[in-house]
Amino acid sequence: MLRDAVRSLAEAKIAPYAAAVDEEARFPQEALDALVANDLHAVHVPEEYGGAGADALATVIVIEEVARVCASSSLIPAVNKLGSLPVILAGSEELKKKYLGPLAKGDAMFSYCLSEPEAGSDAAGMKTRAVRDGDHWVLNGVKRWITNAGVSEYYTVMAVTDPEKRSKGISAFVVEKSDPGVSFGAPEKKLGIKGSPTREVYLDNVRIPADRMIGEEGTGFATAMRTLDHTRITIAAQALGIAQGALDYAKNYVRERKQFGKPIADFQGIQFMLADMAMKIEAARQLTYAAAAKSERNDPDLTFHGAAAKCFASDVAMEVTTDAVQLLGGYGYTRDYPVERMMRDAKITQIYEGTNQVQRIVMARNLP
Numbered sequence: 001m002l003r004d005a006v007r008s009l010a011e012a013k014i015a016p017y018a019a020a021v022d023e024e025a026r027f028p029q030e031a032l033d034a035l036v037a038n039d040l041h042a043v044h045v046p047e048e049y050g051g052a053g054a055d056a057l058a059t060v061i062v063i064e065e066v067a068r069v070c071a072s073s074s075l076i077p078a079v080n081k082l083g084s085l086p087v088i089l090a091g092s093e094e095l096k097k098k099y100l101g102p103l104a105k106g107d108a109m110f111s112y113c114l115s116e117p118e119a120g121s122d123a124a125g126m127k128t129r130a131v132r133d134g135d136h137w138v139l140n141g142v143k144r145w146i147t148n149a150g151v152s153e154y155y156t157v158m159a160v161t162d163p164e165k166r167s168k169g170i171s172a173f174v175v176e177k178s179d180p181g182v183s184f185g186a187p188e189k190k191l192g193i194k195g196s197p198t199r200e201v202y203l204d205n206v207r208i209p210a211d212r213m214i215g216e217e218g219t220g221f222a223t224a225m226r227t228l229d230h231t232r233i234t235i236a237a238q239a240l241g242i243a244q245g246a247l248d249y250a251k252n253y254v255r256e257r258k259q260f261g262k263p264i265a266d267f268q269g270i271q272f273m274l275a276d277m278a279m280k281i282e283a284a285r286q287l288t289y290a291a292a293a294k295s296e297r298n299d300p301d302l303t304f305h306g307a308a309a310k311c312f313a314s315d316v317a318m319e320v321t322t323d324a325v326q327l328l329g330g331y332g333y334t335r336d337y338p339v340e341r342m343m344r345d346a347k348i349t350q351i352y353e354g355t356n357q358v359q360r361i362v363m364a365r366n367l368p
């Protein structure tokens, strides 16, 4: 029922704008409005904080169905979870009440600020500093590649509180867009997910009350990594949705397109490509849903399964969208058809929330 409801909404209210959002590289406001109106913008927020209380699998299905028509728009529910999960996992009751309510209502979005210009895969090498000053912390630094920066009201920011301790000297904070000293860089000009703003976040003597720290001092990096264990599954869902959208489009196209006097779908070479695409997507879906169940139960082997789902599903998305372009021939290579956008959008799923090389490092360290 949830899938049917999200699919109808996505096809009616999000799909019609997907090409324009990509072409104009603009924020998908129509998608945000439609998701908020239907309470689908941050479904993971627990009911006690005013949210829909969706479990990890339901959240994955929402993201998958939105990504099937517009990958940029699927980053609204996905990054709202990514940004706010540190608060849900480790925040005080006061922080949860203060920040999850507006998120659940659709009054505010949440971003996640881990990466920096010189600290990507090696996130623990970050330079952003937080220094205690009485009842406050003062933050200085630059966060890079921040999804939905500028649009979001709230930012979970990881910063060094004790440079001697490397990852154990990192703490997490909630920073608000309106805090004096917060500003943003120009939107990045990207290959895909062009509707999702990616900007630098500048922290220039940002002075925030001490109770904005998420969890204990020195636990920020562990919280950031635990968050990714759960949210990599949402990136797997995004990849899965993009791949399914490309397969659905190509499947219909090959039935219509005629060469050598018959629909190209009649050629076995084409049928075998479609069969492989569908097989890979189904394998990615099973891995993703199983990982979502592990996320919901907080199973001890979640780290391996979250990384495996993200890595596998994103590689499938890249292969399937590339094959979808192939199935449309020259037409597939143009912006007149959506598979070209889907192929560009798929690429990011192999890169963010840890590249697929990093996922393999994570899996190797946590072999079942």
Ligand SMILES: Cc1cc2nc3c(=O)[nH]c(=O)nc-3n(C[C@H](O)[C@H](O)[C@H](O)COP(=O)(O)OP(=O)(O)OC[C@H]3O[C@@H](n4cnc5c(N)ncnc54)[C@H](O)[C@@H]3O)c2cc1C
Residues within 6 Å of the ligand: 111, 112, 113, 114, 115, 117, 119, 120, 121, 122, 144, 145, 146, 147, 148, 190, 193, 198, 348, 351, 352, 353, 354, 355, 356, 357, 358
């Ligand atoms: C569109 C977009 C949105 C993003 N959104 C966010 C966000 O909201 N919040 C956030 O915090 N970050 C975000 N990121 C950052 C993203 O997570 C990083 O780009 C990613 O982790 C890789 O870091 P890097 O770009 O510095 O690459 P690098 O770490 O410099 O990696 C370069 C290459 O080296 C490889 N490599 C690095 N180390 C190893 C190793 N040990 N073994 C093998 N290979 C290795 C990598 O896999 C990659 O192929 C976003 C990025 C993009 C592009």
